Amino acid sequence: MNYSEAVEYLFSALPMFQRDGASAYKKDLSNTLLLCSHLGNPHKQFKSIHIAGTNGKGSTSHMLASILQEHGLKTGLYTSPHLKDFRERIRINGEMVSEEFVADFVYQNKDFFDSIKPSFFEITVAMAFAYFAKEQVDIAVIETGMGGRLDSTNVIQPELCIITNIGWDHMQFLGDTLPKIAAEKAGIIKHKVPVVISERQEEVQEVFMHKADREDAPCIFADDVYEVQDYYWIKENNKSYLQIKYLHWVTDETIEVTTDLLGKYQIKNVAGVLTAVDELEEHEILTINRKAVLNGLKNVQQNTGLQGRWQILGQNPTIIADTGHNKPGLLEILEQLKQYNYNNLRWVIGFVNDKDIHGMLEMLPKEAIYYFTKASIPRAMDEKLLAQKAAEVGLKGKTYSTPREALHQAKQDASPDDFILIGGSTFVVAEVL
Numbered sequence: 001m002n003y004s005e006a007v008e009y010l011f012s013a014l015p016m017f018q019r020d021g022a023s024a025y026k027k028d029l030s031n032t033l034l035l036c037s038h039l040g041n042p043h044k045q046f047k048s049i050h051i052a053g054t055n056g057k058g059s060t061s062h063m064l065a066s067i068l069q070e071h072g073l074k075t076g077l078y079t080s081p082h083l084k085d086f087r088e089r090i091r092i093n094g095e096m097v098s099e100e101f102v103a104d105f106v107y108q109n110k111d112f113f114d115s116i117k118p119s120f121f122e123i124t125v126a127m128a129f130a131y132f133a134k135e136q137v138d139i140a141v142i143e144t145g146m147g148g149r150l151d152s153t154n155v156i157q158p159e160l161c162i163i164t165n166i167g168w169d170h171m172q173f174l175g176d177t178l179p180k181i182a183a184e185k186a187g188i189i190k191h192k193v194p195v196v197i198s199e200r201q202e203e204v205q206e207v208f209m210h211k212a213d214r215e216d217a218p219c220i221f222a223d224d225v226y227e228v229q230d231y232y233w234i235k236e237n238n239k240s241y242l243q244i245k246y247l248h249w250v251t252d253e254t255i256e257v258t259t260d261l262l263g264k265y266q267i268k269n270v271a272g273v274l275t276a277v278d279e280l281e282e283h284e285i286l287t288i289n290r291k292a293v294l295n296g297l298k299n300v301q302q303n304t305g306l307q308g309r310w311q312i313l314g315q316n317p318t319i320i321a322d323t324g325h326n327k328p329g330l331l332e333i334l335e336q337l338k339q340y341n342y343n344n345l346r347w348v349i350g351f352v353n354d355k356d357i358h359g360m361l362e363m364l365p366k367e368a369i370y371y372f373t374k375a376s377i378p379r380a381m382d383e384k385l386l387a388q389k390a391a392e393v394g395l396k397g398k399t400y401s402t403p404r405e406a407l408h409q410a411k412q413d414a415s416p417d418d419f420i421l422i423g424g425s426t427f428v429v430a431e432v433l
Contacts, residue, residue: 003099006106007086010120031118032152035126038112042126042133046076048140048156049276052148052185053164055328056198056269059261059300059309060164061143063273066303067296068139069093071288076132076140078153080121083307083323083430090128094304097131105130121145125152139286149187159285161188161195161217162276164269166204167328178203186211194218194279198272218283222275225249228267233339234258240312241298244270259297263310263322264339265332270297308429310336316416318342319407321433323426326355330363333423342419344369347397348406348432349424351386352379360424361393369413370397371406375427403431 001009036043049064051057058079065077075093082088087096105127106113113123125145132140142158144151166182182204189195189211197208200221212219229245242262246255255274259266277293280286300306308323318340324333337345345368351357352375364370372387374380383399390397400406403422410420422432 001103001107001110003103006103009106009110010086010123027150029150029152029155031116031122032125032155034116035112035118035122036129036155038109039126039130040133042129043156045133046137046140048142048158049160049162050142050144050153050156050158050188051162051164052144052151052188053162053198054167054181054185054326055324055332056164056265056272057143057162058323059263059266059306060162060198060269060272061141062300062304062306063259063261063269063297064162064276065091065141066300067273067277067288067293068141069303070296070299071286071292073138074136076128076135076137077304078125078128078132078140079143080124080145081426081430083426083433088305089124090131091304092132092135092137094302096305097127101131101134102127119152122152144185144188147184147187149184151188154188157190158188158193160276160279160283161190161193162198162272163188163195163208164198164272165328166199166201167326179207182207183211189215189217189219191215192217194220194283196272196276196279197221198275199223199268218279220275220279222268222271225275225278226255226271228271229254231264231267233262242266246271246274257294257297260299260301261306261309262312263332264336266309273297307433308426313422313432314411314420317346317411317414317418317420319411319420319422321422321429323429324423325352325426327360327363330360330424333421334363334365337419337421340419343415343417344419346371346410346414346418346420347424348373348403348410348420348422348428349386350374350383350403350428351381351424352377352427353381354379357381357386357389358393361390361395364390364393364395366394366396368395370395371400371410372397373400373403373406373428375403375425375431377427380425380427403428407432 068075077091090097226246231244313319348371350373374383
């Protein structure tokens with residue numbers, strides 16, 4: 001079996017949530033445990049850090065991996081979904097898993113896969129664990145897919161857990177209130193394992209405190225440690241960065257960090273990462289030097305290959321892609337847009353069917369010009385139906401059969417002082433990239 005055949009098997013023969021939605025969602029860890037047992041329990045052969053949340057967990061995972069890498073550790077990173085290449089999901093020190101490993105892994109284990117019928121996500125988690133064990137990583141940063149308690153990644157026994165923002169997403173699986181959603185995310189909290197909460201949210205903070213108390217796990221809220229003093233955008237060597245000043249409540253020290261992730265929403269994620277670094281030292285797990293922290297945050301994209309987070313794709317007109325794909329994510333995007341001056345906002349936009357489409361459309365600016373489109377996955381909403389729903393809340397625009405066609409037209413229509421935004425769905429961004 002070659003790489004193309006292996007990936008074809010993974011994509012076509014297995015239930016895949018990104019493509020199929022609810023039918024691919026597994027409500028227990030039994031298949032993951034069977035896979036791990038079959039593979040010799042690779043998840044027990046390396047240290048790990050586990051990250052969950054509604055928004056921000058991907059950025060947080062990449063930031064922390066970048067820091068650990070700068071510290072000189074052989075660092076595994078497992079994230080999802082991928083944007084351009086399946087292998088983006090599994091990296092060591094920023095390098096994607098080899099095509100040869102993927103092909104061999106599928107070929108050697110295909111009969112077992114066929115016998116237990118796991119999902120695409122369950123297999124990719126097991127593949128990541130097997131790869132990290134084989135390559136003997138010093139530590140791996142593991143991002144949950146959805147939820148936490150029943151997520152396939154939740155078989156690990158990590159050194160530290162991080163939980164980022166909690167918001168409205170995947171309610172059909174995780175619950176119809178924020179506390180219920182938070183309870184699913186809190187499922188990653190383990191006995192005596194420190195947990196960092198990146199953002200204090202009144203509605204859900206008790207959920208985390210209660211679960212941590214039950215597990216006798218130290219629970220630290222990042223905003224109890226780091227307070228934002230100021231932030232601004234700078235340019236160095238023709239590259240843009242976000243610079244943030246924090247006050248450390250305990251030491252009364254002012255800390256200034258620079259990151260190549262430009263979204264204002266990263267301010268909360270960075271605070272969570274800094275707190276996580278402190279906790280690794282506090283609990284004598286790992287002491288990371290300050291230079292590694294600063295360099296790691298400054299070079300996240302270069303070190304890890306992260307894409308799609310307020311990513312600049314062009315100038316004159318400004319073209320930005322962002323994978324924010326739920327109400328909290330869109331709220332952050334709308335906040336970020338306030339930092340820019342432009343003539344017209346042109347939005348290349350598409351959604352998947354199982355989101356709160358009406359609620360998200362209601363949030364969007366009515367003065368923008370929309371290019372409604374559809375990513376090439378079954379879950380994607382038809383662009384004509386999307387345009388119809390958008391018109392009901394006063395949004396205007398035309399329809400395009402592919403994201404690339406929509407972006408091409410937006411570029412044709414735009415003047416140099418316009419702003420083109422690409423988003424609404426991770427898969428719209430993926431197809432543009």
